[in-house]
Amino acid sequence: MKLEEYKKIVNKNSGKEDKFKNVFISFIIGGFMGLLCQMFCTFLNKEIGIKIEDASMYTTIMLIVVSSIFTGFGFFDKVVSFAKCGLIVPTTGFAHAMTSAAMDHKSEGIIKGIGSNMFKLAGSIIIYGIIVAFFLALIKGVI
Amino acid sequence: MIYLSAFIICGTICAIGQIILENSNFTPGHLNTILVVVGATLSFFGLYEPIINWGGAGATIPITNFGHLLFKGAYEGFINEGFTGLIKSLFTLGQVGVTVSIIMSFLVAVCTKPKH
Numbered sequence: 001m002k003l004e005e006y007k008k009i010v011n012k013n014s015g016k017e018d019k020f021k022n023v024f025i026s027f028i029i030g031g032f033m034g035l036l037c038q039m040f041c042t043f044l045n046k047e048i049g050i051k052i053e054d055a056s057m058y059t060t061i062m063l064i065v066v067s068s069i070f071t072g073f074g075f076f077d078k079v080v081s082f083a084k085c086g087l088i089v090p091t092t093g094f095a096h097a098m099t100s101a102a103m104d105h106k107s108e109g110i111i112k113g114i115g116s117n118m119f120k121l122a123g124s125i126i127i128y129g130i131i132v133a134f135f136l137a138l139i140k141g142v143i
Numbered sequence: 144m145i146y147l148s149a150f151i152i153c154g155t156i157c158a159i160g161q162i163i164l165e166n167s168n169f170t171p172g173h174l175n176t177i178l179v180v181v182g183a184t185l186s187f188f189g190l191y192e193p194i195i196n197w198g199g200a201g202a203t204i205p206i207t208n209f210g211h212l213l214f215k216g217a218y219e220g221f222i223n224e225g226f227t228g229l230i231k232s233l234f235t236l237g238q239v240g241v242t243v244s245i246i247m248s249f250l251v252a253v254c255t256k257p258k259h
Contacts (some may be wrong), residue, residue: 005219005249023161023162026158026161035150035153037148037200039199041200055200056200057239060240060243064244065148069247072255080198083173085158085161086157086161088157089205090153091208094244095204095247098244098245099252102251107173114249125172125176125179125209128179128184129180133217133233134229137220138229139187
Protein backbone atom coordinates (compact mmCIF):
# COMPACT_ATOMS: atom_id res chain seq x y z
CA MET A 1 0.00 0.00 0.00
CA LYS A 2 1.28 3.43 -0.82
CA LEU A 3 2.02 5.89 1.93
CA GLU A 4 -0.53 8.43 0.70
CA GLU A 5 -3.34 5.93 0.65
CA TYR A 6 -2.37 4.85 4.14
CA LYS A 7 -2.47 8.45 5.33
CA LYS A 8 -5.91 8.91 3.81
CA ILE A 9 -7.24 5.87 5.63
CA VAL A 10 -5.70 7.01 8.89
CA ASN A 11 -7.21 10.46 8.51
CA LYS A 12 -10.61 9.00 7.77
CA ASN A 13 -10.66 6.64 10.70
CA SER A 14 -8.96 8.67 13.42
CA GLY A 15 -11.61 10.19 15.61
CA LYS A 16 -12.22 13.85 15.04
CA GLU A 17 -11.90 15.70 18.31
CA ASP A 18 -13.64 18.98 18.56
CA LYS A 19 -10.79 21.49 18.37
CA PHE A 20 -12.81 24.43 19.58
CA LYS A 21 -14.04 22.50 22.60
CA ASN A 22 -10.48 21.53 23.58
CA VAL A 23 -9.27 25.12 23.29
CA PHE A 24 -12.24 26.30 25.35
CA ILE A 25 -11.60 23.70 28.07
CA SER A 26 -7.93 24.64 28.30
CA PHE A 27 -8.86 28.31 28.50
CA ILE A 28 -11.29 27.71 31.36
CA ILE A 29 -9.05 25.31 33.31
CA GLY A 30 -5.96 27.44 32.77
CA GLY A 31 -7.90 30.51 33.79
CA PHE A 32 -9.04 28.89 37.01
CA MET A 33 -5.46 27.80 37.73
CA GLY A 34 -4.39 31.43 37.37
CA LEU A 35 -7.28 32.60 39.52
CA LEU A 36 -6.57 30.12 42.33
CA CYS A 37 -2.85 30.90 42.27
CA GLN A 38 -3.57 34.62 42.38
CA MET A 39 -5.82 34.05 45.42
CA PHE A 40 -3.08 32.02 47.11
CA CYS A 41 -0.50 34.69 46.22
CA THR A 42 -2.67 37.50 47.57
CA PHE A 43 -3.35 35.49 50.72
CA LEU A 44 0.39 35.05 51.33
CA ASN A 45 1.05 38.69 50.61
CA LYS A 46 -1.76 40.27 52.65
CA GLU A 47 -2.31 37.86 55.53
CA ILE A 48 1.19 36.55 56.21
CA GLY A 49 3.11 39.53 54.92
CA ILE A 50 5.51 37.94 52.44
CA LYS A 51 6.86 40.18 49.66
CA ILE A 52 4.95 39.90 46.39
CA GLU A 53 7.89 38.36 44.49
CA ASP A 54 8.49 35.78 47.19
CA ALA A 55 4.76 35.11 47.36
CA SER A 56 4.65 34.26 43.65
CA MET A 57 7.71 32.06 44.17
CA TYR A 58 5.93 30.17 46.93
CA THR A 59 2.88 29.84 44.68
CA THR A 60 5.04 28.13 42.04
CA ILE A 61 6.53 25.86 44.70
CA MET A 62 3.05 24.94 45.92
CA LEU A 63 2.00 24.02 42.38
CA ILE A 64 5.07 21.84 41.86
CA VAL A 65 4.65 20.03 45.18
CA VAL A 66 0.95 19.38 44.60
CA SER A 67 1.37 18.14 41.04
CA SER A 68 4.30 15.88 41.95
CA ILE A 69 2.29 14.25 44.72
CA PHE A 70 -0.76 13.87 42.45
CA THR A 71 1.45 12.28 39.80
CA GLY A 72 2.74 9.89 42.43
CA PHE A 73 -0.79 8.81 43.30
CA GLY A 74 -1.46 8.27 39.60
CA PHE A 75 -4.50 10.39 38.91
CA PHE A 76 -2.73 13.38 37.37
CA ASP A 77 -2.66 11.65 33.97
CA LYS A 78 -6.42 11.25 33.96
CA VAL A 79 -6.91 14.91 34.84
CA VAL A 80 -4.46 15.98 32.11
CA SER A 81 -6.25 13.90 29.48
CA PHE A 82 -9.36 15.92 30.28
CA ALA A 83 -7.86 19.35 30.99
CA LYS A 84 -5.24 19.22 28.19
CA CYS A 85 -3.14 22.38 28.01
CA GLY A 86 -4.87 23.88 31.02
CA LEU A 87 -2.53 21.77 33.13
CA ILE A 88 0.40 21.25 30.73
CA VAL A 89 1.31 24.89 30.27
CA PRO A 90 1.41 25.93 33.96
CA THR A 91 4.42 24.73 35.94
CA THR A 92 2.39 21.62 36.84
CA GLY A 93 3.27 20.15 33.43
CA PHE A 94 6.99 20.61 34.07
CA ALA A 95 6.82 18.90 37.47
CA HIS A 96 4.60 16.16 36.02
CA ALA A 97 7.09 15.44 33.20
CA MET A 98 9.97 15.12 35.65
CA THR A 99 8.11 13.03 38.20
CA SER A 100 6.63 10.61 35.67
CA ALA A 101 10.02 10.11 33.96
CA ALA A 102 11.61 9.40 37.34
CA MET A 103 8.83 6.97 38.29
CA ASP A 104 8.90 5.12 34.98
CA HIS A 105 12.58 4.25 35.29
CA LYS A 106 12.56 3.49 38.99
CA SER A 107 12.98 -0.23 38.38
CA GLU A 108 16.46 0.35 36.88
CA GLY A 109 17.79 1.52 40.22
CA ILE A 110 18.28 4.81 42.00
CA ILE A 111 21.33 6.09 40.10
CA LYS A 112 20.97 4.63 36.60
CA GLY A 113 17.18 4.75 36.66
CA ILE A 114 15.94 7.77 38.56
CA GLY A 115 19.12 9.82 38.40
CA SER A 116 19.86 9.61 34.71
CA ASN A 117 16.31 9.55 33.39
CA MET A 118 14.73 12.29 35.49
CA PHE A 119 15.39 14.97 32.86
CA LYS A 120 14.42 12.79 29.92
CA LEU A 121 11.26 14.77 29.13
CA ALA A 122 11.87 18.05 30.94
CA GLY A 123 15.53 18.46 30.01
CA SER A 124 14.83 20.17 26.70
CA ILE A 125 12.87 22.90 28.50
CA ILE A 126 15.81 23.76 30.74
CA ILE A 127 18.45 23.40 28.03
CA TYR A 128 16.79 25.59 25.41
CA GLY A 129 15.72 28.08 28.08
CA ILE A 130 19.33 28.48 29.15
CA ILE A 131 20.71 28.68 25.61
CA VAL A 132 18.18 31.27 24.46
CA ALA A 133 18.41 33.31 27.68
CA PHE A 134 22.22 33.30 27.53
CA PHE A 135 22.46 34.58 23.97
CA LEU A 136 19.60 37.08 24.27
CA ALA A 137 21.07 38.53 27.48
CA LEU A 138 24.47 38.75 25.80
CA ILE A 139 22.96 40.56 22.80
CA LYS A 140 20.91 42.95 24.90
CA GLY A 141 23.80 43.63 27.27
CA VAL A 142 26.28 44.37 24.48
CA ILE A 143 23.86 46.65 22.67
CA MET B 144 -9.78 43.06 39.58
CA ILE B 145 -6.41 41.35 39.57
CA TYR B 146 -8.27 38.03 39.78
CA LEU B 147 -10.02 38.65 36.47
CA SER B 148 -6.79 39.64 34.70
CA ALA B 149 -5.02 36.59 36.17
CA PHE B 150 -7.83 34.40 34.82
CA ILE B 151 -7.63 35.99 31.37
CA ILE B 152 -3.82 35.90 31.05
CA CYS B 153 -3.36 32.32 32.25
CA GLY B 154 -6.34 31.12 30.23
CA THR B 155 -5.07 32.85 27.10
CA ILE B 156 -1.60 31.31 27.37
CA CYS B 157 -3.11 27.86 27.90
CA ALA B 158 -5.50 28.35 24.96
CA ILE B 159 -2.62 29.41 22.68
CA GLY B 160 -0.74 26.29 23.73
CA GLN B 161 -3.76 24.14 22.96
CA ILE B 162 -4.18 25.78 19.54
CA ILE B 163 -0.55 24.98 18.73
CA LEU B 164 -1.04 21.38 19.88
CA GLU B 165 -4.23 20.95 17.85
CA ASN B 166 -2.78 22.21 14.58
CA SER B 167 0.51 20.31 14.64
CA ASN B 168 1.83 16.95 15.76
CA PHE B 169 3.92 18.35 18.61
CA THR B 170 4.14 16.61 21.94
CA PRO B 171 3.68 18.56 25.19
CA GLY B 172 7.48 18.53 25.56
CA HIS B 173 7.88 20.43 22.27
CA LEU B 174 5.18 22.85 23.34
CA ASN B 175 6.76 23.66 26.70
CA THR B 176 10.15 24.18 25.04
CA ILE B 177 8.61 26.59 22.55
CA LEU B 178 6.84 28.47 25.33
CA VAL B 179 10.04 28.87 27.35
CA VAL B 180 11.78 30.31 24.28
CA VAL B 181 8.80 32.62 23.70
CA GLY B 182 8.93 33.77 27.33
CA ALA B 183 12.63 34.58 27.10
CA THR B 184 12.05 36.43 23.82
CA LEU B 185 9.17 38.46 25.26
CA SER B 186 11.39 39.32 28.19
CA PHE B 187 14.14 40.36 25.75
CA PHE B 188 11.80 42.94 24.24
CA GLY B 189 10.73 44.07 27.72
CA LEU B 190 7.16 42.87 27.28
CA TYR B 191 6.91 40.25 30.01
CA GLU B 192 7.31 42.55 33.03
CA PRO B 193 4.19 44.59 32.10
CA ILE B 194 2.24 41.34 31.65
CA ILE B 195 3.24 40.25 35.17
CA ASN B 196 2.28 43.64 36.58
CA TRP B 197 -1.13 43.34 34.93
CA GLY B 198 -1.85 39.65 35.33
CA GLY B 199 -0.12 38.83 38.61
CA ALA B 200 0.10 35.12 39.32
CA GLY B 201 -1.67 34.41 36.03
CA ALA B 202 1.57 35.36 34.29
CA THR B 203 4.01 33.85 36.81
CA ILE B 204 2.69 30.27 36.86
CA PRO B 205 2.86 29.38 33.11
CA ILE B 206 6.13 27.89 31.91
CA THR B 207 6.84 31.11 29.94
CA ASN B 208 7.78 32.68 33.26
CA PHE B 209 10.73 30.27 33.51
CA GLY B 210 12.24 31.72 30.35
CA HIS B 211 11.55 35.21 31.63
CA LEU B 212 13.31 34.48 34.94
CA LEU B 213 16.34 32.97 33.17
CA PHE B 214 16.67 36.00 30.90
CA LYS B 215 16.09 38.45 33.75
CA GLY B 216 18.73 36.83 35.95
CA ALA B 217 21.27 36.72 33.13
CA TYR B 218 20.65 40.33 32.08
CA GLU B 219 20.80 41.71 35.63
CA GLY B 220 24.06 39.83 36.14
CA PHE B 221 25.44 41.29 32.92
CA ILE B 222 24.56 44.82 34.05
CA ASN B 223 26.19 44.34 37.45
CA GLU B 224 29.38 42.45 36.61
CA GLY B 225 29.66 42.06 32.85
CA PHE B 226 30.25 38.66 31.31
CA THR B 227 31.26 37.13 34.66
CA GLY B 228 27.98 38.19 36.16
CA LEU B 229 26.04 36.74 33.23
CA ILE B 230 27.47 33.28 33.79
CA LYS B 231 27.23 33.53 37.57
CA SER B 232 23.65 34.68 37.85
CA LEU B 233 21.83 33.12 34.87
CA PHE B 234 20.22 30.59 37.18
CA THR B 235 19.73 32.72 40.31
CA LEU B 236 16.06 33.53 39.69
CA GLY B 237 15.03 30.53 37.63
CA GLN B 238 16.49 27.82 39.83
CA VAL B 239 13.65 27.76 42.34
CA GLY B 240 11.33 25.70 40.17
CA VAL B 241 14.09 23.36 39.02
CA THR B 242 15.38 22.72 42.56
CA VAL B 243 11.95 22.03 44.02
CA SER B 244 11.00 19.85 41.03
CA ILE B 245 14.13 17.72 41.37
CA ILE B 246 13.68 17.21 45.11
CA MET B 247 9.96 16.52 44.87
CA SER B 248 10.20 14.14 41.91
CA PHE B 249 13.02 12.23 43.60
CA LEU B 250 11.03 11.88 46.82
CA VAL B 251 7.86 10.87 44.98
CA ALA B 252 9.69 8.37 42.75
CA VAL B 253 11.40 6.78 45.74
CA CYS B 254 8.25 6.60 47.85
CA THR B 255 5.75 5.29 45.28
CA LYS B 256 5.35 2.18 43.19
CA PRO B 257 4.48 2.80 39.51
CA LYS B 258 1.28 1.16 38.36
CA HIS B 259 1.21 -0.65 35.06
